[in-house]
Amino acid sequence: MSRRNGSAAANEQKPLVSPEDQAKAVALTDDDRHFSMIRALHMADLITELNGFCGAMSIFSSLRYCLGSPDDLAQLWLAMTFMPFGLFFDFMDGKVARWRKKSSLMGQELDSLADLISFGMAPASCAFALGFRTFLDTIILTLFVLCGLSRLARFNVTVQSLPKDGTGKSKYFEGTPIPTTLSIVMLMAYWAHNGWYLDNMPLGTVGAGLLEFHPAVLIFAASGCAMVSKSIHIPKP
Numbered sequence: 001m002s003r004r005n006g007s008a009a010a011n012e013q014k015p016l017v018s019p020e021d022q023a024k025a026v027a028l029t030d031d032d033r034h035f036s037m038i039r040a041l042h043m044a045d046l047i048t049e050l051n052g053f054c055g056a057m058s059i060f061s062s063l064r065y066c067l068g069s070p071d072d073l074a075q076l077w078l079a080m081t082f083m084p085f086g087l088f089f090d091f092m093d094g095k096v097a098r099w100r101k102k103s104s105l106m107g108q109e110l111d112s113l114a115d116l117i118s119f120g121m122a123p124a125s126c127a128f129a130l131g132f133r134t135f136l137d138t139i140i141l142t143l144f145v146l147c148g149l150s151r152l153a154r155f156n157v158t159v160q161s162l163p164k165d166g167t168g169k170s171k172y173f174e175g176t177p178i179p180t181t182l183s184i185v186m187l188m189a190y191w192a193h194n195g196w197y198l199d200n201m202p203l204g205t206v207g208a209g210l211l212e213f214h215p216a217v218l219i220f221a222a223s224g225c226a227m228v229s230k231s232i233h234i235p236k237p
Contacts, residue, residue, distance in 0.1 A: 055118030
């Protein structure tokens with residue numbers, strides 16, 4: 001109880017929205033010029049958009065694989081390749097923002113939405129294309145995406161209240177960052193390389209009918225749980 005009250009008192013003393021951000025929000029709302037939203041974007045925001053571009057292209061590549069020959073893995077490999085490029089742009093947008101000392105109010109929101117596409121929806125789409133296609137498989141993959149969505153929303157809300165280091169950056173992430181899902185993508189690439197996809201998925205299937213699923217899909221469930229965990233603290237680099 002005391003811990004909760006202490007957190008509430010801290011939030012009262014330090015508002016989550018700074019006066020600078022409030023001023024930016026007012027300026028963005030009052031700007032009625034043509035393409036005002038595009039004009040408000042900075043270079044770092046455009047790099048974040050490239051992250052989202054890579055995620056969307058990865059999803060479309062997974063869909064193209066589903067429409068083509070199961071033995072032609074070209075589109076599946078392309079889907080997996082786009083995601084690391086998304087991580088590159090996710091890393092670079094922060095670097096560019098600090099280098100130019102410029103950031104927009106939409107930057108953090110754009111970053112979270114792009115991450116959800118590139119490291120949430122894209123891996124789930126790739127997993128479906130690879131062979132996790134039963135009804136229960138898709139339920140688990142959907143829960144994985146929702147965990148990523150919840151983790152990003154929590155980060156946006158709590159980032160100002162997390163302990164900071166000397167430079168003002170948060171000392172740690174609560175839960176595993178969503179880009180860590182690329183480790184599952186690397187695992188799926190290994191499976192594809194060895195021909196373990198579609199009817200040859202590792203560990204096979206269990207159950208029947210609506211309860212049929214691939215035990216290997218539980219890797220996504222574990223990743224989702226790790227993302228929303230509050231007890232896991234990952235030090236920020």
